[in-house]
Amino acid sequence: LMHLTRKLIEIRSMLLSIDQSDALKLPSIVVIGSQSSGKSSVLEAIVGHEFLPKGNNMVTRRPIELTLIHTPGATEEYGEFPSLGLGRITDFGSIQRTLTDLNLAVPASDAVSNEPIDLRIYSSRVPDLTLIDLPGYIQIPSLDQPETLKEKIAGLCERYIREPNIILAVCAADVDLANSPALRASRKVDPLGLRTIGVITKMDLVPPEQGATILSGNRYPLHLGYVGVVCKPSGKKPSSSALIARNGEDDYFRSNREHYGSASSLMVGTSTLRRRLMEVLESSMASSLHGITNAVQLELEEAQYQFKVQYNDRRITAESYVAETMDELKARFSEFIVQFRKPQVRAKLKAMLDEKVLNVLEQLYWSDKRTPELSALAADPKVKPEMVEPYWKYKLDAAASLLTKSGVGRDATLLVAHGLRAVIDSIAAGEPFTFHPRAAERLIEFSHTILRERIGITSDQVENCIKPYKYEVDVDPREWEAGRTQAMTLFEKEAEMCEKKLQEIRKKVGGSRRLSNLMSYVKSLEEKESQRKQLRLSGAEDLDSAAGLTEDEYRYPPAQILDARHAMLCNDRLSILKLRLTALKSKRCKAGPESEVFCPEIFLNAVADKLAYTSAMFINIELLDHFFYTFPREIDSRLLYDLDRREIVEFARENPVVRRHLDLQERKDKLEEVMKQLNSLATLRPDVQPTARRQ
Ligand code: GDP
DSSP: OHHHHHHHHHHHHHHHHHOOOGGGOOOOEEEEEBTTSSHHHHHHHHHTSOOSOOOSSOOOOSOEEEEEEEOTTOOOOEEEOTTTTOOOBOOHHHHHHHHHHHHHTSOTTTOOOSOOEEEEEEETTSOSEEEEEOOOBOSSOOTTSOTTHHHHHHHHHHHHTSTTOEEEEEEETTSOGGGOHHHHHHHHHOTTOSSEEEEEEOGGGSOHHHHHHHHHTOSSOOTTOEEEOOSSOSSSOOOSOHHHHHHHHHHHHHHTHHHHSGGGTOEESHHHHHHHHHHHHHHHHHHHHHHHHHHHHHHHHHHHHHHHHHHTTOOOOHHHHHHHHHHHHHHHHHHHHGGGSHHHHHHHHHHHHHHHHHHHHIIIIITOTTHHHHHHHHHOTTOOGGGSOHHHHHHHHHHHHHHHTSOHHHHHHHHHHHHHHHHHHHHHHSTTTTTOHHHHHHHHHHHHHHHHHHHHHHHHHHHHHTHHHHHOOOOOHHHHHHHHHHHHHHHHHHHHHHHHHHHHHHHHHTSHHHHHHHHHHHHHHHHHHHHHHHHHHHTOSOHHHHTTOOGGGGOSOHHHHHHHHHHHHHHHHHHHHHHHHHHHHSHHHHTOGGGTTTOHHHHHHHHHHHHHHHHHHHHIIIIIHHHHHHHHHHIIIIIITTOOHHHHHHHHHHSHHHHHHHHHHHHHHHHHHHHHHHHHHHHHOTTSOOOOOOO
């Protein structure tokens, strides 16, 4: 029959791991008593070892769920804290230290915690039992304990002494039972004393007649009776071994045989207590069996139904989720790779270089007052390229080298690297990485690292490969024509932008009329300003009156003056663009590369095209190929294989959808297992019939 308790103890802890609802609870023995009543000594006597925390300052701060597992024939005795993963602990002193640490980890301001400590002890000398040790009742809290401590402890005990648990009420023989907080608490929830056992400790401290009276239980009758024990014999030196103490107990009761002998029918001694506890727990468990089987069956049906409805019986594992997530990540990434094919990269680089070309043109040509001369030269068919002033040839060389030496290698590499980074960042910011902030962080971190490592190498390489262009660029007629079309498109776009800007300004200042007023006003201001400059050079005294400046200089608000200046710049830009567009369409520019000195725009565009082509080629080799090769492998090694089993589960559970799925699945599995175990008990004990199964 002992097998039944053993099995039910297993089932009980499985049920506890499913949930804490009262419906799914098998009974356990709950030990309550006031501080110093001898509670710890009783528990240690049952286990046969000293293992509970000792000390004056209320050392039990958390409930200890103590499961004793009888291991017949085994020579080794050991304890385990399943939730700590410390493995087998054979040294009971070390168990004691661990318990002390766990208790002391509860902040002194809280004093007690509801969270139980799970401890299992395996030994051939312990019976199969589950015992819950609770903090002792206190009368008056000491100075450093919170005011509410008394109520807190009482509340905690109250939760545990509910049905179906058995109450082990520990009272010291030398204290009047009427004052026992344990008995008082038990009477509240078990007024008939049906599930309370009294344990009277320190029997050696009262005369045997008085002790016998207490144990007879006439004053406060308990259905399960009282057991008297001596866990620490008085008179002798306190012994550290609970085993030796038990011999002292035997001696004590033997020497008082006339009061406690078998004839008295009183229950005394730790072995009697152990036997009594086993009987009581077993019969209590057996009678709970029917109800618990029913409850588990109901819960199981509900879980199975929900699993079918919500997930169509689809099972998942944390591992499969992690693997799928990584595959998805790789798939999403390869979608983005399309943006980084050579033609796409080349186009992006070209756009960047177009900007540079415009800057160079602006710097060297558009701001040069002589540029219209160049257009005039180009329009005159009699002017051969060799006849053009060296000024324009130097200018063209300067322009080309400004473009080729503008740090194309670095800029082009960074442009592509930033593009890659933006892709990774956007993947990391989307689902499912919103649920996995740490993984997202790692993803960003390692991809940035790969990029960082390649940027230097790549930009050097690109810079190296465009080096020849810094000295000489040959443009063939086909490239020339392509450059011409591109330059025209570029200019048309630029002109469009200027028009748009002008329109905006016009709207802002209130019409084209007002804008032209504003502009002529600004023009006059500028003229006056240059006059003033000249006067200053000639040493005049009163600059303002000399230049004829009046107060109306401040006729318009500064913001509008600024707008007018912008408009003037746009106008200037437009006129030069128009001028050059005409040139680009001219016969001269169409002629081919020999006209390069007349049409610098075409030449620069052709150069930019070559730069983009070469850069794209080497960025592809040095940066992109490398990145696309390394990235998926890094996902595997840094995100996937890096995780141990616990981290995989943690990762999967960060996603609430997956967590709910896993939870329900686990609950269903556990309930199925419990049900299986409960059903197997039916064969163990034919008189206990689990409920009719409805499968
Ligand atoms: P707890 O605070 O309820 O856990 O009580 P302990 O088990 O720590 O015991 C409190 C004190 O009572 C300790 O000093 C024990 O040595 C002493 N004590 C416990 N059991 C007995 C006993 O049977 N006889 C005597 N004389 N002292 C005992």
